[in-house]
Amino acid sequence: MLIGELAERAGTSTRALRYYEAHGLVRPERSANGYRVYDEAELRVVREIRALLDVGFGLDDVRPFVACLRAGNASGDVCPDSVTVLRRKLAEVDAYLDRLGAVRRQLHTQLTHAIAHREEPCPRKRHSAH
Amino acid sequence: MLIGELAERAGTSTRALRYYEAHGLVRPERSANGYRVYDEAELRVVREIRALLDVGFGLDDVRPFVACLRAGNASGDVCPDSVTVLRRKLAEVDAYLDRLGAVRRQLHTQLTHAIAHREEPCPRKRHSAH
DNA sequence: CCTTGCCTTGACGCCGGCGACAAGGTTTAG
DNA sequence: CTAAACCTTGTCGCCGGCGTCAAGGCAAGG
Numbered sequence: 001m002l003i004g005e006l007a008e009r010a011g012t013s014t015r016a017l018r019y020y021e022a023h024g025l026v027r028p029e030r031s032a033n034g035y036r037v038y039d040e041a042e043l044r045v046v047r048e049i050r051a052l053l054d055v056g057f058g059l060d061d062v063r064p065f066v067a068c069l070r071a072g073n074a075s076g077d078v079c080p081d082s083v084t085v086l087r088r089k090l091a092e093v094d095a096y097l098d099r100l101g102a103v104r105r106q107l108h109t110q111l112t113h114a115i116a117h118r119e120e121p122c123p124r125k126r127h128s129a130h
Numbered sequence: 131m132l133i134g135e136l137a138e139r140a141g142t143s144t145r146a147l148r149y150y151e152a153h154g155l156v157r158p159e160r161s162a163n164g165y166r167v168y169d170e171a172e173l174r175v176v177r178e179i180r181a182l183l184d185v186g187f188g189l190d191d192v193r194p195f196v197a198c199l200r201a202g203n204a205s206g207d208v209c210p211d212s213v214t215v216l217r218r219k220l221a222e223v224d225a226y227l228d229r230l231g232a233v234r235r236q237l238h239t240q241l242t243h244a245i246a247h248r249e250e251p252c253p254r255k256r257h258s259a260h
Numbered sequence: 261c262c263t264t265g266c267c268t269t270g271a272c273g274c275c276g277g278c279g280a281c282a283a284g285g286t287t288t289a290g
Numbered sequence: 291c292t293a294a295a296c297c298t299t300g301t302c303g304c305c306g307g308c309g310t311c312a313a314g315g316c317a318a319g320g
Contacts, residue, residue, distance in 0.1 A: 016278060019278060164267080
């Protein structure tokens with residue numbers, strides 16, 4: 001399987017695949033003419049990478065999962081390093097959720113206050129209590 | 131008040147202040163020697179900018195709030211344009227919260243599954259079910 | 261006079277995951 | 291023979307909010 005086919009089958013771009021390779025996540029072989037050649041296992045790996053990236057992981061975070069798959073596991077999640085990353089990421093997400101929740105509450109109160117105090121300095125609109 | 135003092139009083143850097151100016155958010159006067167000179171009102175403006183940036187707004191989002199303050203309002207939130215931005219940002223935060231919540235749930239299930247199926251391919255640990 | 265400590269205008273670096281060229285080689289079909 | 295459709299490496303761009311020099315001017319104290 002050449003890079004174009006893999007890209008299409010994995011739902012990504014050839015550029016991305018070369019990028020993953022440059023960062024040591026994928027290792028294709030080379031055919032006589034220098035083309036990258038991938039086997040089916042790499043498809044699985046690339047899908048794992050995509051899934052994790054889509055969830056907000058960085059390439060470094062993804063590494064253990066790829067190694068885990070390469071070690072022959074059916075899931076990239078079961079190895080200790082992967083679990084460690086999963087825990088850490090979960091904690092990060094929780095922290096971020098807290099932050100965002102606080103921001104949400106603040107924006108909400110700011111908004112309600114703003115609507116209550118519409119343009120104070122302007123002359124009163126005609127129907128205040130009507 | 132010169133730029134250094136304003137930076138310190140507003141809890142930011144001179145670099146940031148020049149950046150805000152370059153993007154039209156702050157307009158200091160100039161003294162004879164070319165130094166930027168700010169009045170007290172600018173301190174209020176810069177604090178507004180900081181507060182909004184810290185909440186995740188971009189500089190473009192901040193603009194209406196600054197204009198609102200400059201228009202003489204006690205709060206930068208009360209003008210219609212500000213309210214519009216507040217609404218939009220609130221919606222964005224809500225959407226992001228949903229996304230993050232979904233991600234959290236997914237990570238959680240992934241993690242629990244991973245812990246349940248610890249290294250399947252390895253030789254059975256001594257106490258399996260039978 | 262000289263140093264210190266302000267200030268000025270550039271301009272490049274950063275982070276991350278690629279997109280978008282450029283300039284060329286290979287293989288196949290017509 | 292040529293065009294099409296793959297592939298290769300390499301390099302710059304992007305987004306945003308600055309940090310961090312670089313090179314120089316101005317004011318005040320010793």
